[in-house]
Amino acid sequence: MRLDSDLTARARIGNAALELFGSEGVGRVSIRAIAAKAGVSPALVVHHFGSKEGLRAACDQYVISLVRGDPDDPVDLADASGLAAMLEEAEPVRRYLARAFLDATPEAAALFDEIVETTQAWLDQGSAEGWARPTGDARARAALYVTWLLAPLAFGEHLSRVLGVADLHSTDATLRYSQTSLDMLTHGVFTDERLLSAWNSAAANRGTP
Template sequence: MRSTDDLTARARIRDAALDLFGADGPDGVSVRAVAAAAGVSPGLVLHHFGSKEGLRRACDAHVVAVIRGADPDVLSDTSGLAAMLEAAAPVRRYLARALVDGSADAAALFDEIVTLTGAWLAEGTLEGWAQPSEDPQARAALYVSWLLAPLILESHLARALDVDDLHGMDATLRYSRVVVEMLTRGVFADARALTAWDAVKKERESR
């Protein structure tokens, strides 16, 4: 049985890896660097995770757990929402780096997030707080892509918003609030764009 100290060390190592992998990518970070950041020996990192790849998989699992464990009730609790956004900063940095490295692990991580999001939106449709969709799979994938786009385009969006750190709390609140506003209220004031898209689709189907 692991001791409490062991469990604490494991979480400390994982959190250090999240920060370093998010900043420099897994390929640019050594086990020794993670150990130094966590204040433990390299041997303890290997004891808990087996290898750097094992540590990477643990980081991926933590990201999925954070997403899976998001509580819808937190949206009605200002302090809870603030704490969630603050705590998720290392996760956002890690995701930004992971999703552009082109690895099989990154692809699997994205796919799992889409699956979780699809189930969440389906539940929302049944409960009445999400609109139904003609293509739930595409909606889930595009929803995830849209929310993650600011992380992947970090340097460009930071420049456009004139902020130094896109993952800082003030910048996060600014851009994520606009995303939520667009998803809640929409952008277009009438259906002309949707009508045009549907007309093109109908024309192609009639050929």
């Protein structure tokens, strides 16, 4: 994983685990395979991470650290160069997330929950600062927002076919579908409130809060 810019043994092992877990799934990858890809011995993998589960936990924590960002050096998502650098850095992470959520393990569920918590705090901050709209259900908005962002990972094969791209996880493909997603989130899809009004009426008739 991209813990830092150097290539220490620990960093190489983390990078190898992130990439192999993302391409093949945690259950199909052995410590020996990770060690071979990192160019170290299996014993050194165990020395640094204890076990394959320890490696998975380290990968999860790395993913969460990217979601949270560095409070001392935050990435300005409105800055093109900063956004491009972040997307390049996150390509192995996108593959890892896609595989993790398809595996549907308890660890993946915990990871999803933590991403939702972090995203809710971020969107709440946006509402307070004026760059995100207020909402009556902050929890639901955060969960749906995260699901929206992760949907291309879960439907990667189908989106690749429909969009005509060989690798949905590549930075170029991500920029393409994310641009469309952001346009929909920023400007909306519908031009009036007829669907929202009908939905609210249906909910009110059922007594749904």
